[in-house]
Amino acid sequence: MFRVLPRVRLRGEPGAAFTRTSGDLMLRSPVTLARAAAALLGLVIATDLFALWADFVMFDVTGDIADGAQGELGRARQADRLFGWAGYAQSAALVACVIVFLCWFHRVRVNAEVFRPDGHSKSRGWAVGAWFTPIVNLWYPRRIALDIWDASSPGTPWHRPRPHGLVNAWWTLWIISLVADRAGFQSYRKAGTAAEIYDALIQVISADLVDIVAAALAIAFVLRLTGMQNEKALQGPGAVSPPVGAVGGPA
Secondary structure, eight states, rough: OOOOOOOOOOBBTOOOSSOOOOEEEOOOOHHHHHHHHHHHHHHHHHHHHHHHHHHHHHHHHHHHHHHOSSSSSHHHHHHHHHEOOOOOHHHHHHHHHHHHHHHHHHHHHHHHHHHTTTTOSSSHHHHHHGSSSSSSSGGGHHHHHHHHHHHHHSOOTTTOOOOOOHHHHHHHHHHHHHHHHHHHHHHHHHHHHHHHHHHHHHHHHHHHHHHHHHHHHHHHHHHHHHHHHHHHTTGGGGGGGOOOOEEEOOO
């Protein structure tokens, strides 16, 4: 059971001319959101597997056409429809997953600030905004995730945080999947012959495979971090750092 610790009020720097209150923060259970996010990430994997099947159907048809096979127009149309349906399914699953994942990510970010008010390099607003800000979305979310991870590591605030291997693996595969997906999409869009489509599908298949691994690591990250926060919450107030100055950075 995820227990709620007493409210933690963030105040201004000690010795400052005035004291600023940024509001009350309370621990709130991320368990339900974590389960929903993990389930939707599983749905992303399922749609990726469906897309892989569609990829291989298209791959087989275009390979035959590129080799000079005749009378494949019907198969090509069916493969193209299947390929399109797979793309729509992937997009729908991704949108739903992004919404729930960001709700969970913001929840654990707030909890992490209760655990350790002075342990964050970015303000709470970046927990959502960083994902949609060009350029910085390549590293800000990872930095925020590491801050959350460290603050949520069970034990007192002075204990060494748990290793970052899972976070780094997930983030690396996520970035690779984005690049691979973009490259595959561009190659497929520009392809004008069966041979070019055949070659582009190799990139598309690779992108879907990487995305499956990235989504699996994301599930592990969500469940592991949620478990860490639950464990830390059950340790009671002794595991929480005393309140300090409000966290800086863009709101």
